[in-house]
Amino acid sequence: MAYILITGSLFFGFLAGLVPPKRIGRLRYLFEDYALDTDRRELYRATDVIVVTPQVFDLLDYLIRNRERVVSKDDLINSVWNGRIVSDTALTTRLNAVRGAIGDSGEKQRFIKTLPRKGFRFVGQVQEVRDVAAPNPDDAPQSAPALPDRPSIAVLPFANMSGDPEQEYFADGMVDEITTALSRFKGLFVIARNSSFTFKGKAVDIKEVGRRLGVRYVLEGEVRKASGKVRITGRLINAATGTHIWADRFERDMTDIFALQDEFTLAVVSAIRPKLVQAEIALASRRRPEDLTAYDLFLRALQQVGPSTREGLAEGLRLIHRALELYPRFAAAAALAGACHAENVVRNYTTEPQFEREEALRLMRLALGLDDGDPDTLASAALVSALLVGGCETEIEMSDRAVHLNPNSYRAWHCKGWVLKIAGQPEEAIRSFERAMRMSPVDPETFAALTGLGFALIELHRFDEAIVAAKRAQRLNPYYPGPYRCLASAFAHLGRDAEAREAAAHMLEVDPDFTISAWIDRSQLSKTAKMLIEGFRKAGLPE
Known part of the structure; x- marks a missing residue:
């Protein structure tokens, strides 16, 4: 996932209108x-x-x-x-x-x-920037590209603030890496490098860039190399309004230039993608109900299902099914619906578990039939299948393919972590969960990854570490039962009985119908959770 480039134009007229007004843009000075x-x-x-x-x-x-x-x-x-x-x-x-x-x-x-x-x-050292003023309507093209029905972004060339023209390659390389990483997210519409680089070396009005390229968001920044250090400043801007959504700076010692590019790319992409999604959800929420499209309904559903509450999943499914009625070939919506039905089974939110299981698997098959090349869809399908069917050999292959298609995807690594945990590979699961959280340290789903991390740590008898992970998850989402289950089990294994009972009591407040036998029956997760279940019994949870 604000800085200073809120752009606009100044117009200076001449006496008696004898000379057409000269279009002069706003002047700004950038330094450090x-x-x-x-x-x-x-x-x-x-x-x-x-x-x-x-x-x-x-x-x-x-x-x-x-x-x-x-x-x-x-x-x-x-x-x-x-x-x-x-x-x-x-x-x-x-x-x-x-x-x-x-x-x-x-x-x-x-x-x-x-x-x-x-x-x-x-x-x-100063960079002087003069925004291009609003163009004369006679000079403008007849029409601008229509905005896509998904988040759209252009990555502009980063300004080289190093005072060394030979360092242009480093700034340009950063932009290439970020553009390529963003383009791997099929949910984003990313302008190709050649189009973005037509603005290189020019003072630009961000609103005009957005109009000419047909994008809603623009990423810009500066690169400075000096005294063995590199500093990169980036800003994500809503091109329609000129408002800033995200800004940050990163500074590191210069060692391996290519490793450094990879590190910065990861930091920028993991920061801005959640901001893009949040901005799109906010935009959809402001639209009038009669303006809703399938994509807007999908965004609203994402907002509802994020906390994994019973009511949120129910409302999310209602919105997703409306989206699928409008656009039956919406693969991402089908995958989200399948994931919601699977959540209802795993969370014990349903009175018809068999129906929910069948719907989850049907919708995931539909999503893969519509688009089996989308890494997030592959990841979700792999996890749902692992949870509800088991086996996991095929699911691990699907997870591997998902992270290969987009190694920058938080969701691909997150789902792979759960698949590996279900498959009885806790060490590998931990590595995937940690990779996911490194991809997107502020992702709204982080509480679920931390819970999976805690479950895997318990199986490895690393109870103190499991408690740390579970407490972090619980702070992020106190209504999610997973962290309390993790805490109850880990505390019990350590002989901290009072804390185990307290965690068990909190968990039963969130999930009052919980029993160990019902939890075992709900999903394949229990098949490789021997230590977790043993901890449940030590904590006094009902059989």
Whole structure:
């Protein structure tokens, strides 16, 4: 998964309308993590607006604009105070305020250097950006590409802030890697590199980029290499509104350049994909009911089923079936419906378990028949089959194929972890769960991966680690019974009987119909959960 590039246009007219208005864009100065927006008269650091007085802003603006030379005290006074009498103390106070606003000081002088008896000079490296103003309608193409019915994104060339033209390859390589990683998510519409790179070296208006490329989101950023370190700043922007959805910066030591690219790509992709989904869900929620499409219904269903509550799954299934009525070949919706029916069985939310089992398997077969090349669909189908059918050889092959198709998919690794746990391979399951959480550390499903991790750790007699994982899961979703089951079993194995009974009591509050025998009958998970079940009995859970 805000920064400063909220774009717009300025129009400067000429007297009596004798000359057509010249289209001039907003001017911004970028330096390190800071941005000076001359149109909004705002100073930013990453996502935060730094509050400064008008005189402090004007001093910084003047120093940056005249960074090619040393400016004297008289220059500053004439520009900022219009030649009024200003004491040296007042000027020093304002300069110190400028330095403080940008993380500088009179001792460090990283940005503003004092030259005794000469004046001052802004010595920080600056990128000057002037947004392209709104185009003349006569110059615009007749029509822009229609927005796809799924999240659409363009990754613009990252600006090279290193001051070394030879480092362009590193910045371009980062964009290539991120574009390729995003394109592996079939639920995303990603603009090809060649189109995005037509904007390289140009000052752009993000809204115009979105219109010309037909995308809702734009990712942009800067790369800086200096003194053996690399810093990358990225921003995800809603191109329709200019608002920022996500921004972050990453800094590492420069060692292996290709390993570093992989690390940054993973960090960026894992951060922005959940933000894209959340933004799309929010957009769907704001639409009027009569505007709903199959895809909007699918997004709303995702929001409902995420916490895995009885009511949420029921509402999610209602929305998904409406989506499938509108678009019967919607593979992702069919897979989600199958997963919901399987959840109803595993969570004991149904009075018709046999019907739910059959529906889960039918819908997964339908999803695979519609699209057997989608890694998330493959992963979900593998997990549902492992839970409800068992065997697992075929399911492991499907899971392997899913992560091969998209090694950046949280869901593919998450489902593979559960499949391996069900198959009786807890060590491999742990590696998959850990890989999933590394893919997407803020994913809404993390509580489920942590629960699976805890179950696997219990089978390996690593009870203390299981408790840590389960407590994290419980904090993320206190209404999910899995973490309490894990805690009850692990505490019991450690002889911490009071804590085991307390966890068991919490679990029965969430799942009041739980019995050990019913849990064993519900899914194949129990077949390789000997230590977990033994812990249930030690904790005094009902047979």
